[in-house]
Amino acid sequence: MRIITLLFSFSLLICSYCFAGSHEHDEHHHDEHHDDEEKHGTQDAHLHGYAEANVVIDGNSLEFNLDSPSANIVGFEYEASTQSEIDTVKAAEKTLKNTKKMFSFKGTSCQAKKVLVDVSALLDKKTDAAHNTEHDHHDEHHHDEHGDDGEVHSDVEANYQFVCKDGSKLKSIALVLLNSFPAIETLKVDWVKDGKQGSVKLSGKSNEVEFK
Amino acid sequence: MFIKLALQSLINRKGSVVMTILAMTVSIFVLLGVEHVRHQAKESFTNTVSGTDxxxxxxxxxxxxxxxxxxxxxxxxxxxxxxxxxxxxxxxxxxxxxxxxxxxxxxxxxxxxxxxxxxxxxxxxxxxxxxxxxxxxxxxxxxxxxxxxxxxxxxxxxxxxxxxxxxxxxxxxxxxxxxxxxxxxxxxxxxxxxxxxxxxxxxxxxxxxxxxxxxxxxxxxxxxxxxxxxxxxxxxxxxxxxxxxxxxxxxxxxxxxxxxxxxxxxxxxLPGVALSELWQMMGILENTLRLVSALVLVAALLGLSAMLLASIRERQQEIRLLRVVGAPPFFLFLLIELEAILISLTSIFLGAIMLYFCLELVRDLLISHFGLHITSNIFSNSSPIFLIFVIFATLLAAAVPSFTAYKSGK
Structure with a gap:
């Protein structure tokens, strides 16, 4: 019986060590990129090769959000200026809007109802006026706050809404987007389904979010 | 007749057999215990937050x-x-x-x-x-x-x-x-x-x-x-x-x-997401614990193998007698394997009982110290698979002495 308590206290110890570690890591990120921001707490960590997504299924409606540093999607983070850069952004936008190239649903079929892709950070405001109304605060974030400091970071966001035939039968979603955007080495997906919650870290090799 | 012979032969060497059973019991206790506590801790934590968004x-x-x-x-x-x-x-x-x-x-x-x-x-x-x-x-x-x-x-x-x-x-x-x-x-x-x-x-x-x-x-x-x-x-x-x-x-x-x-x-x-993250962090630790318990099992199995191997030398006479009676060499192979399985089954039985009583004993301690509710029902999840694995590993470990018996009977 000692052994179990011992093992358990040991595991808690390791565990607290892990928290300390991850905490430091977070702080490090904030410091590095956002020294001069005063508004507390609106900055997210920005890590190349890493992206976050979340998916929620309630009844038959499904919502998916993707938030990734632009570097993972197009390879750069500044405003596209040359024609080839603009083409790259447009091509990426097209891929992001093509739900067939992004997701593959297992257990039931789902139809895209609404797709919002925000690459405004990479395009000149004039050429991409359509998105600006929807995502005001992002523009502010991307263009104003990082004005001239030479170090520019921007994110690409995408929001998808689906209607599924039978949401309760949905077993998993394969995120084929990881094949389209190989620069996303790790994708952390938080999910909510029927009151269950979970989180997985995906990569090109294992790209399936299982709801169990 | 076969089982009776194996049993009698084990009883004949009580001392070393009991020690081997003890070693195996401890290793199975650790193996089952780690698996059970791990599984139950997750379930207990998940149940607690299931109603909160x-x-x-x-x-x-x-x-x-x-x-x-x-x-x-x-x-x-x-x-x-x-x-x-x-x-x-x-x-x-x-x-x-x-x-x-x-x-x-x-x-x-x-x-x-x-x-x-x-x-x-x-x-x-x-x-x-x-x-x-x-x-x-x-x-x-x-x-x-x-x-x-x-x-x-x-x-x-x-x-x-x-x-x-x-x-x-x-x-x-x-x-x-x-x-x-x-x-x-x-x-x-x-x-x-x-x-x-x-x-x-x-x-x-x-x-x-x-x-x-x-x-x-x-x-x-x-x-x-x-x-x-x-x-x-x-x-x-x-x-x-x-x-x-x-x-x-x-x-x-x-x-x-x-x-x-x-x-x-x-x-x-999201509490469920935070728990997932916790389990991901604990993943390495969990696997380390599993590895350690697996190694304990390996050590016990090697002990079993050594004990049986040593017994072969003592049993030259017995082997010769069995051969004279008409038992084929393959019979000797099976006999030793059967002895190993009997030891393994006894150990599983004892290990499970030991775990059950220990869980009963530490339950209050776990609840008051960690808020962890652990049932004493140890055969609820993946443990049957583990036990099948243990028996398989026993067969493997006993193959060496069994083969020696087979060879000496030839």
């Missing part, structure tokens, strides 16, 4: 927030203002919000300041809500509702007076003894940390701290309970709150809105 607290690590607010492991980093709680709980998407105020204790059990919504909305396991074994929710300022374990372990019944200690130390001298609480309700067992908690109203928490300054009681306070009851006691801060949403589809939107709340640095976490 979001937990909101001060900005910290998500796992840290989850552990201190729900599982009372670790200490809160910061409190959050009552104003933020009210704003968020009255926002459009929120169906219910349960405030939690921690910091005081009673004989090592945590005291939670909360409101009636706790009894109305908190749910655990498969959407089960809290029910009362006796009594009702707190109504007066100095009423307390006990979790099941608190009531049974400390032997309280309805109407008893309880003095709450300041802070979380088990033997605290700084007591709120001027304002004792009255037990008005006892909850049914839930298998969650609720069982180890005392629930009082937020006003009650304020009331017992009213004439305290900087953590110390001011002597000679003249405020009577009647006077305090007339005051409007509104908490300034709480530790955290749990949120239930009207529509789950808004979960991540609400989380984002709270994380970007600009009046105060707040953090909203």
């Amino acid at each position: 979001l937990i909101v607290g001060a900005r910290t690590g998500s796992v840290n927030l989850l552990l201190y607010s729900v599982f009372r492991v670790g200490t809160p980093t910061n409190n959050i203002t009552w104003d933020s709680f009210q704003r968020i709980s009255s926002s459009r998407n929120v169906e219910w919000a349960i405030p939690i105020s921690l910091g005081d204790s009673h004989k090592g059990y945590r005291v939670i300041g909360t409101n009636h919504d706790y009894f109305k909305y908190f749910s655990y396991g498969n959407k089960r809500s809290l029910t009362f074994l006796e009594g009702k929710p707190f109504e007066k300022m100095l009423d307390v509702v006990l979790g099941f374990d608190v009531a049974t372990k400390l032997g309280y019944k309805l109407g008893d007076k309880i003095v709450v200690a300041h802070g979380v130390s088990k033997t605290s001298f700084s007591l709120h003894d001027d304002r004792p609480f009255t037990v008005v309700g006892i909850l049914e067992p839930t298998g969650t940390p609720v069982d180890q908690s005392l629930h009082v109203s937020l006003q009650g928490i304020e009331a017992i701290h009213i004439d305290w300054k900087q953590g110390v009681k001011i002597r000679g306070s003249t405020l009577t309970i009647e006077q305090i009851e007339k005051m409007t006691l509104e908490p300034k801060t709480i530790t955290a709150f749990m949120v239930g949403l009207k529509s789950r589809i808004a979960t991540f939107r609400v989380q984002r809105a709270i994380n970007n709340y600009n009046k105060e640095p707040l953090m909203a976490i």
